[in-house]
């Protein structure tokens with residue numbers, strides 16, 4: 001047991017680590033932020049105190065994003081980009097991070113194409129969410145560039161697929177997916193919690209997936225890293241509901257579970273996994289894709305040339321983006337409406353709703369071929 005153990009009477013009111021409690025605790029009782037940035041200065045000056053934990057108990061949901069500050073991870077493309085655009089359109093300041101500077105520049109350009117209200121800030125920050133030091137640098141840059149010690153909205157949205165098999169993928173690939181999809185969410189909450197608590201009202205939005213309650217992407221493909229990560233995001237966010245209720249009731253949280261959304265995640269995932277930024281598969285990926293297609297029952301997949309495999313991958317990425325039942329813009333609207341309604345579980349798309357119902361109705365059958373085939377037929381999925 002550490003010497004930081006608190007007396008029992010203060011537990012229910014204790015603030016999260018790194019938040020000072022100027023009434024009950026002697027200075028230094030709670031660990032302080034080691035880095036000097038404006039939030040730490042605000043805390044030291046008494047601007048951020050335990051009083052925040054008494055806020056928001058009877059507060060109505062956050063109906064309006066105007067004038068607020070939102071942090072979005074993975075803002076370069078897809079749902080992150082559309083969240084940024086819609087938030088900016090509502091007059092919300094946005095700070096986004098991504099591994100792709102070029103993609104974020106395009107998101108910023110699109111945000112600015114609508115005439116921004118005067119003084120509204122859209123800032124971009126290169127950061128890998130799996131690396132805590134990158135997130136800390138992102139936080140410090142936000143404090144400086146957005147001139148703030150607090151934020152109102154945190155969208156832990158960055159994620160990649162891939163790395164799904166313990167047999168055919170390397171440990172490095174498996175852990176890259178897991179560390180982005182789970183680690184990025186966990187570290188994002190840890191890093192930004194003090195700034196969320198410092199706001200009058202705040203909301204954490206963690207993106208899981210339907211793979212947060214159903215661990216499959218079809219019969220022909222292993223999907224362990226992504227599913228494990230998304231189940232973790234869902235469990236963490238559900239447990240966070242009460243942690244926040246107890247210690248920071250003015251901060252709410254939601255878990256987002258999208259079905260198939262039209263984004264470039266297929267192409268982006270391989271870029272991030274391989275680190276080469278290329279649109280084309282490397283030799284190992286060509287071999288793996290050929291095997292996966294053969295396992296999925298694609299006729300003569302083992303006889304296809306490398307160029308045919310490249311073309312099949314490009315087609316899969318195109319189809320994932322263009323043939324989806326829900327667009328990224330529609331998904332972002334559903335997510336933001338869910339936040340405004342203060343819903344803790346946000347299912348995105350009719351496919352996600354149907355899958356949720358089916359898994360609840362017949363959990364023991366959820367990984368049977370008949371379940372998969374009947375579900376995909378109903379919603380029109382062509383994945384796997």
Ligand SMILES: NC(=O)c1ccc[n+]([C@@H]2O[C@H](COP(=O)([O-])OP(=O)(O)OC[C@H]3O[C@@H](n4cnc5c(N)ncnc54)[C@H](O)[C@@H]3O)[C@@H](O)[C@H]2O)c1
Pocket residue numbers: 073074075076077078079080097098099100103127128129130157158159160161180181207208209210257258259260261262263264265266268269272328
């Ligand atoms: N598209 C879908 O069908 C779908 C379904 C369920 C869940 N999701 C989840 O939604 C979220 C958004 O995905 P999307 O579909 O918009 O994909 P996307 O690829 O269009 O967007 C994800 C963004 O995150 C960025 N990114 C990837 N790794 C990163 C890292 N380590 N650090 C920082 N940024 C990183 C990418 O560069 C990209 O810009 C992800 O968490 C994904 O798992 C997507």
